[in-house]
Amino acid sequence: MKRFRAEIMAKGFTLAELLMVIVIISILAGVVVFATPWVVGESRKTAAKAQILELCKAVDSYHAKIGEYPAKLDDLITKPSNVPDSKWPEGGFWPKANIPKDPWGNPYVYICPGVKNKNSYDIVSYGRDGQEGGTGDDAGVGNYDE
Numbered sequence: 001m002k003r004f005r006a007e008i009m010a011k012g013f014t015l016a017e018l019l020m021v022i023v024i025i026s027i028l029a030g031v032v033v034f035a036t037p038w039v040v041g042e043s044r045k046t047a048a049k050a051q052i053l054e055l056c057k058a059v060d061s062y063h064a065k066i067g068e069y070p071a072k073l074d075d076l077i078t079k080p081s082n083v084p085d086s087k088w089p090e091g092g093f094w095p096k097a098n099i100p101k102d103p104w105g106n107p108y109v110y111i112c113p114g115v116k117n118k119n120s121y122d123i124v125s126y127g128r129d130g131q132e133g134g135t136g137d138d139a140g141v142g143n144y145d146e
Contacts, residue, residue, distance in 0.1 A: 044103035048125040048141045062093045073099045073110045106130040116144035
């Protein structure tokens with residue numbers, strides 16, 4: 001009879017082992033829950049930097065072909081009246097139907113001449129709050145960031 005009980009007891013987990021597993025799973029879940037907002041914020045900043053880089057390529061292409069910077073980002077899509085037809089490429093300088101919004105849903109800010117890049121232009125996303133300044137997810141990202 002004692003041998004039978006020992007075999008049954010050997011097949012199960014002790015209360016201490018179960019508590020230890022629950023503690024470890026809780027710690028891992030806590031790390032994931034608290035780290036997720038940081039990861040999402042950083043991925044949005046990375047996406048904004050990538051979109052700004054693409055917009056800069058289009059603006060630089062416009063400048064190379066037209067000889068001046070566009071007055072606004074929409075000028076990459078729709079030919080301004082002061083640009084001759086002979087200089088305007090088919091399809092414009094931006095291949096999509098509209099200029100994208102930043103990853104937080106705010107429009108990119110185009111400043112020409114730039115505040116940071118005084119001899120050219122700035123393209124900026126002001127972050128989650130859509131306002132200049134801020135820290136963390138509210139911090140701005142622009143073509144002047146390294």
